[in-house]
Amino acid sequence: MARTRLPRRVSGVLCLNFVNTADYHATDRPVEYLVDPDVLVDWAVDAAALDVGLAAGVRAWVGGHRERAEAQLAGLLARREALYRVLLSLLPPGTSPAAEDRDLRLVADWVADARGHAVLVPGRPRWRWDWPAEATLARAWWPVAASAGDLLTGPGLEHLGVCDNPGCGGLYLDTSKNHSRRWCSMEVCGNAVKSRRHSARVRAGRGR
Numbered sequence: 345m346a347r348t349r350l351p352r353r354v355s356g357v358l359c360l361n362f363v364n365t366a367d368y369h370a371t372d373r374p375v376e377y378l379v380d381p382d383v384l385v386d387w388a389v390d391a392a393a394l395d396v397g398l399a400a401g402v403r404a405w406v407g408g409h410r411e412r413a414e415a416q417l418a419g420l421l422a423r424r425e426a427l428y429r430v431l432l433s434l435l436p437p438g439t440s441p442a443a444e445d446r447d448l449r450l451v452a453d454w455v456a457d458a459r460g461h462a463v464l465v466p467g468r469p470r471w472r473w474d475w476p477a478e479a480t481l482a483r484a485w486w487p488v489a490a491s492a493g494d495l496l497t498g499p500g501l502e503h504l505g506v507c508d509n510p511g512c513g514g515l516y517l518d519t520s521k522n523h524s525r526r527w528c529s530m531e532v533c534g535n536a537v538k539s540r541r542h543s544a545r546v547r548a549g550r551g552r
């Protein structure tokens with residue numbers, strides 16, 4: 345069975361990998377990876393938000409509730425875009441406009457709703473948060489929304505960065521020692537920018 349290509353998970357945190365499911369995010373025409381609910385399930389498995397066993401049940405649910413699943417995906421993508429704008433607005437001043445109230449509310453409600461489904465599982469010595477094995481499409485994004493809540497309320501936020509490759513818009517956490525990360529991915533964007541600069545230098549050299 346043909347599988348839609350999934351984006352590389354480069355950000356280091358679940359909710360940012362989710363935000364990065366739109367490529368060329370900082371342009372007028374982002375490229376959408378999550379083109380249908382089945383791809384969302386594939387992505388959630390790939391990102392370890394959903395285990396393979398439960399994913400089979402979620403896929404069956406999607407198959408039986410196609411219209412509802414499509415509508416839920418559309419709602420989810422609207423929340424993803426709201427989260428993207430909220431995160432951009434938290435980068436150093438002057439980088440992006442302030443987030444609108446509507447975006448803040450959308451993200452806050454999304455996170456609160458997801459957290460409402462979390463279950464606390466006893467363990468020794470530590471207990472852990474987990475998610476019920478519910479075969480619905482929503483189960484695929486609860487961990488993602490919770491991850492967004494953790495990022496927005498935790499110390500990781502000060503390491504948030506956006507890719508320097510114009511138009512990419514990929515978000516990441518810069519956990520490098522000297523906070524020198526500039527690209528969502530050195531292999532993709534870092535090398536693309538470097539080779540463009542190199543070509544420009546060669547052209548400028550020829551013009552002399």
Ligand SMILES: [Zn+2]
Nearest residue numbers: 507512528533
């Ligand atoms: Zn990039």
